[in-house]
Amino acid sequence: MKHDVKRDVTVTIDGKPVTVKEGATLLDACKSHGVDTPTLCWAENLTPVNACRVCVVELEGARVLAPACSRKAEAGMVVKTDSPRVRLSRKLVLELLGSSVDMSLSSAFADYSKRYAAEPARFGKKLAPSAAGVRESAHPGHHTVLDGTRAETVAQPTKVDNELFVRDYDKCMLCYKCVEACGTDAQNTFAIAVAGRGFDARIATEHEATLPDSACVFCGNCVGVCPTGALMFKVEHDLRKSGEWDEKKQTETDTICPYCGVGCVLTLRVQDNAIVRVTSPSDSTVTGGHLCVKGRFGFTFVEENRRADRGGSD
Amino acid sequence: MWGSNARETHPIFFHHVLKAVRNGAKLYVIDPRRTSTADWAHGWLSLEVGSDVSLANGVAHVILKEQLQHEQFIERATEGFDEFKAVIDRYDLARVSADTHVDGELIAQMARDYAKADRAMICWTLGITEHHNAVDNVLALINLSLLTGHVGRWGSGLNPLRGQNNVQGGGDMGALPHKLVGFQDVEDDEIRGRFEKAWGCKIPAKNGWHLTEMFEAMHRGDLTALFVLGENPAQSEADSTHALKCLEGLEHLIVQDIVMTKTAEMAHVVLPASASWCESEGTVTNSERRVQRVRRALKPPGKARDDIEILCDLAHRLGFDMQTGTPEGLWNELRTLSPMHAGMSYARLEALGGIQWPCPDEKSAGSPFLHGRLWENPVRGMKASFNAAEQVGPVDKLDADFPLRLTTGRRLESFNTGVQSGAFAWPQKRGETLDLSPDDAKKLKVADGERVRIVSRRGTVEAPVRFDDDLKPGLAFMTFHFPDDVDTNLLTIDATDPRSGTAEFKAAAIRVERIRQ
Numbered sequence: 001m002k003h004d005v006k007r008d009v010t011v012t013i014d015g016k017p018v019t020v021k022e023g024a025t026l027l028d029a030c031k032s033h034g035v036d037t038p039t040l041c042w043a044e045n046l047t048p049v050n051a052c053r054v055c056v057v058e059l060e061g062a063r064v065l066a067p068a069c070s071r072k073a074e075a076g077m078v079v080k081t082d083s084p085r086v087r088l089s090r091k092l093v094l095e096l097l098g099s100s101v102d103m104s105l106s107s108a109f110a111d112y113s114k115r116y117a118a119e120p121a122r123f124g125k126k127l128a129p130s131a132a133g134v135r136e137s138a139h140p141g142h143h144t145v146l147d148g149t150r151a152e153t154v155a156q157p158t159k160v161d162n163e164l165f166v167r168d169y170d171k172c173m174l175c176y177k178c179v180e181a182c183g184t185d186a187q188n189t190f191a192i193a194v195a196g197r198g199f200d201a202r203i204a205t206e207h208e209a210t211l212p213d214s215a216c217v218f219c220g221n222c223v224g225v226c227p228t229g230a231l232m233f234k235v236e237h238d239l240r241k242s243g244e245w246d247e248k249k250q251t252e253t254d255t256i257c258p259y260c261g262v263g264c265v266l267t268l269r270v271q272d273n274a275i276v277r278v279t280s281p282s283d284s285t286v287t288g289g290h291l292c293v294k295g296r297f298g299f300t301f302v303e304e305n306r307r308a309d310r311g312g313s314d
Numbered sequence: 315m316w317g318s319n320a321r322e323t324h325p326i327f328f329h330h331v332l333k334a335v336r337n338g339a340k341l342y343v344i345d346p347r348r349t350s351t352a353d354w355a356h357g358w359l360s361l362e363v364g365s366d367v368s369l370a371n372g373v374a375h376v377i378l379k380e381q382l383q384h385e386q387f388i389e390r391a392t393e394g395f396d397e398f399k400a401v402i403d404r405y406d407l408a409r410v411s412a413d414t415h416v417d418g419e420l421i422a423q424m425a426r427d428y429a430k431a432d433r434a435m436i437c438w439t440l441g442i443t444e445h446h447n448a449v450d451n452v453l454a455l456i457n458l459s460l461l462t463g464h465v466g467r468w469g470s471g472l473n474p475l476r477g478q479n480n481v482q483g484g485g486d487m488g489a490l491p492h493k494l495v496g497f498q499d500v501e502d503d504e505i506r507g508r509f510e511k512a513w514g515c516k517i518p519a520k521n522g523w524h525l526t527e528m529f530e531a532m533h534r535g536d537l538t539a540l541f542v543l544g545e546n547p548a549q550s551e552a553d554s555t556h557a558l559k560c561l562e563g564l565e566h567l568i569v570q571d572i573v574m575t576k577t578a579e580m581a582h583v584v585l586p587a588s589a590s591w592c593e594s595e596g597t598v599t600n601s602e603r604r605v606q607r608v609r610r611a612l613k614p615p616g617k618a619r620d621d622i623e624i625l626c627d628l629a630h631r632l633g634f635d636m637q638t639g640t641p642e643g644l645w646n647e648l649r650t651l652s653p654m655h656a657g658m659s660y661a662r663l664e665a666l667g668g669i670q671w672p673c674p675d676e677k678s679a680g681s682p683f684l685h686g687r688l689w690e691n692p693v694r695g696m697k698a699s700f701n702a703a704e705q706v707g708p709v710d711k712l713d714a715d716f717p718l719r720l721t722t723g724r725r726l727e728s729f730n731t732g733v734q735s736g737a738f739a740w741p742q743k744r745g746e747t748l749d750l751s752p753d754d755a756k757k758l759k760v761a762d763g764e765r766v767r768i769v770s771r772r773g774t775v776e777a778p779v780r781f782d783d784d785l786k787p788g789l790a791f792m793t794f795h796f797p798d799d800v801d802t803n804l805l806t807i808d809a810t811d812p813r814s815g816t817a818e819f820k821a822a823a824i825r826v827e828r829i830r831q
Contacts (some may be wrong), residue, residue, distance in 0.1 A: 161741075162739070162741035163739035163741065164738075164739060164740075164741065184336065186329055187329070188329075188332050188354075211741065212741040212742055217726060217727075218727070218740065218741065218742075219325065251611070253592075253609050253610070253611035254607075254609060255591055255592055255607070255608045255609045255611060256479055256591060256598050256600070256606050256607070256608050257479055257591070258479050258589070258590075258591040258592075258734060259478075259479060259729050259734070259735075260323060260324050260475075260476070260477060260478065260479065260729075261324070261475060261476025261477055261478055261479060261481060261482060261600055261601035262324050262325075262326045262327045262475075262600060262601060263479060263598065263599075263600025263601065263602075263604060263606055263668075264326050265606065265667075268592060268611040268612075270611050270612060273612055273613050274612075275592075275611070275612070283667075284667060285667055285668075286326065286600070286604070286606075286668075287326050288329070290326060290329060291326065292325035292326055292726070293325075293726065293727050293740070294726075294727065294729060294734075294735060295326075297738050297739075297740075298727075298729070298734060298735050298737075298738045299592070299738070300737040300738045300739075301572075301573060301733065301734045301735075301736070301737040301738075302572065302589045302592060302593070302612065303737070304615035304616065306573055306737060307572060307573060307586060307615050307616060307618060308571055308572055308573050308574050308578060308584055308586040308587070308618070309586035309615070309616040309617040309618055
C-alpha cells in the first residue's frame with residue numbers, strides 16, 4: 001500500500017489554532033474546526049475553480065479576500081471567517097446571483113441568503129426572459145445600460161433536445177461544475193465549455209449544437225454535479241412541469257449498477273415505484289460520484305410494461 | 315490495455331485510467347481498431363486480429379534481449395523460465411512484426427516502458443479471451459508480469475476487466491461446473507463433505523459441464539432439459555444457427571428472467587423474476603473483487619418473484635426443504651463455508667463501502683491486490699509458472715471467398731444483446747451497421763449507409779455499411795447489440811478454447827456482397 005506522509009500545518013481560524021495536514025484547504029480547516037462555510041461552486045469530487053466567491057475569507061496581511069475552497073492552508077495564517085468584510089462580500093455575491101439567476105431549487109442558497117440577510121430585490125425587478133437564441137448571439141458592447149429599477153437576468157426558455165436530460169439555463173449560475181465534470185475531473189469528453197464574456201458568459205456546446213449533435217455522450221455527470229437544477233433529468237423535468245414531483249413521496253436507495261463489471265454504486269431516487277433520478281455518492285471509491293450513460297439512464301428495462309409476466313407464456 | 319475498449323465498455327474504470335495518465339502514467343493500447351480508448355494512448359499497437367501471443371512473446375523477447383527482466387523475482391518466485399526462454403528466443407522482432415503487422419520499434423518501446431516502470435499493469439477484456447486460444451493469450455500476458463515482477467504488488471498486476479456486474483460474483487458463489495462457493499474444488503472429498511454436512515444433502519462428486527460443453531451435450535442429445543437464469547443464449551452464442559438448433563431440440567426449457575428474451579420466447583416455462591439489482595437484497599462482486607450490497611429500491615411488478623424464493627420453491631417441489639431465510643441469513647451461512655468471505659458481515663460491507671476478497675475474518679480490511687506472497691522470502695506455497703504459448707492464428711481463415719476479417723465488440727450506450735440497453739432513449743441511436751474502412755468500401759463499390767449482404771461460412775445477414783476511419787483495410791467491425799434486426803452471431807464461429815470454453819467471437823472470415831436492386 002502506498003502511504004502519503006504529510007506534515008501538519010497550523011493556522012488560526014477566528015482566533016483559535018487549527019491543525020490540518022499539508023495540502024488541506026482553508027475550507028478543510030474550517031470544516032475540521034466546525035466552522036460552516038457556504039459553498040456553491042465547490043464539490044468534493046471536483047477541482048475547485050473559485051467561480052462563485054461565496055466561500056471567501058479574510059486573511060490577515062492579504063489585500064483581497066481568499067476563496068477558502070481552493071486556498072491551501074499555510075503555517076501561521078490568520079483567518080477570519082465572519083468579519084464584516086467577509087459577511088458583506090458573501091451577501092453581495094448572493095444578491096447578485098439571486099437577482100439574475102433562478103436559484104429556487106437550491107436549498108443551500110436559501111439558507112445562505114437568510115444567514116447573510118441578502119436582498120436581491122434591491123437591484124430592481126427582474127427583466128422578462130429573453131427569447132430562445134438571444135443570449136447565445138449576444139456580443140460585447142451590445143448591451144443597454146439599465147436605469148437601476150430593473151435587473152438584468154439570464155432567464156430564457158429551457159432547452160429540450162433529447163429524452164434524457166434538459167438544460168434550463170435560467171437556473172445557471174456559471175459555477176463551472178458541469179464543465180469540470182465533462183472535462184478533466186471525470187468524463188474527459190469536453191462537450192461543453194464556458195462561451196462568451198462578462199454577463200454574456202454561458203455554458204455552450206461547440207457552435208451551440210444541440211446535445212445529440214454535439215460531442216456529448218450522455219453520461220449525465222454534468223447533471224449529477226449541477227447545484228441549481230439548471231441541468232435536470234427529463235423525467236424529473238416532466239414531473240415538475242406536471243406538478244407531480246413530490247419529494248415527500250420519494251425514497252433514496254444505494255445499490256449497484258446492472259451493467260459492466262466495474263460495480264458503480266447507484267443511488268436510486270424512487271417516486272411511486274418508479275426511478276426518477278440516478279446519482280452516485282461522491283465518496284464512493286469506485287465512482288467518485290460519476291457514472292456512464294448506461295448506469296445513469298439505462299434503467300428503463302425494469303419498468304412494469306416491459307417485464308416477463310406481461311404477455312409472456314405461462 | 316490489451317484487447318479492451320474500456321473507454322466505452324468500462325467507462326468509470328477508464329476515468330481512473332485517465333486520472334493516472336494525467337498524473338504521468340504511460341498508456342499503451344493494443345487493439346486492431348483505433349478505438350476511443352486508443353485515442354488516449356501514448357502508443358497504439360494495431361495488431362492483426364488473433365496475433366496477440368506473437369506480440370506478447372515479442373515483448374518478452376525484447377525484455378530478455380535488453381536484460382530488463384527482474385532476475386531476482388524470476389529466480390525466487392517462478393519456475394519454468396528456461397523452457398519459456400527457449401520459446402521466446404524464436405520470437406524476434408522481425409518475426410513478430412510479420413505476424414502482427416506492428417512496427418518493431420513500437421513493440422520495443424512498449425516492452426521497455428513496461429519493464430522499466432516502477433509499477434505497471436496489464437488490463438484486458440474480450441479481445442484476449444474471445445479467441446479459440448484464449449487461455450494461451452492470457453498465459454502470454456501472465457508471462458510478461460512474471461518476467462518483470464509486475465504482479466503481487468500495490469499498483470502492479472494483471473487485471474481482466476469483468477463484463478457484467480456480477481460475473482465475478484457468480485464465480486465466487488460457485489456458479490461454475492467445477493467449484494463450490496469460494497472457488498473450492500467440487501472433486502475434493504473433504505471440501506465437498508463440509509458442504510454436504512452444512513446443507514444436509516448429497517452433492518454430485520464429479521465436475522459438471524460449462525456452457526460450451528452443455529451445448530455440445532445438447533447437440534449429442536445427452537442434455538435434454540435446460541434451466542436458464544438471466545441469460546439469453548438464443549442470441550448471445552456464437553454461430554446462433556447452431557445454438558438455436560440445440561435449444562429447439564431440448565425436451566424441456568425453463569427460463570427465469572425479468573423480461574421476455576428471445577430465449578424466454580422459446581421456453582416451455584417462464585418464471586418471471588425480480589430485477590436483482592434494484593428489486594431484491596443481496597451482494598454482487600465487481601471486477602476488483604469488491605463485494606458490495608445491492609438493495610431493494612422498487613417493488614417487483616406483477617407476478618415477478620425474488621430469484622431466491624423461486625429457487626427455494628423449486629427445491630421444495632423436487633422434494634428438498636431448502637429454507638429461504640433472509641438474504642442476510644443466507645449470506646451469513648455462506649460466510650461459514652467460504653473462508654475468503656468469512657469477514658464480510660453486512661454491517662462491515664456497509665461501513666467500508668464494500669470489501670475486496672479474500673477477507674478471512676472480521677479484523678481484515680480485505681485485499682486490494684492478490685499474489686503478494688510471491689514477494690515473500692522464501693515464497694510461501696507454489697511458485698508461479700511460466701507457460702510459454704505459441705502463436706496460432708484464428709480458426710476461420712481468410713481466403714478469396716472470405717477475404718475480410720470481421721471482429722465483433724461493443725459500443726458505449728449498448729450492452730450485449732440489448733435486452734437491458736435497448737429500452738432507454740439514447741439520443742444518437744443508429745442501430746447495427748457493418749463498419750468498414752473507407753478503402754475497403756471503395757474497393758467493394760459500396761456507399762456509406764448502403765445496405766449490403768454479409769456472408770460468412772456459417773450464415774448471412776444484411777446491414778447498412780458505415781465508413782469508419784478507425785479501421786484499417788481488411789478489417790470489419792460489428793456488434794451484436796441489435797440481434798432482432800441484425801443477428802451478427804449468425805456470422806461468428808463457435809471455435810472454442812477447450813480450456814475456457816469461450817468462442818472466437820473476435821475473428822470471423824466474411825465477404826460483403828452488394829444487394830442488386
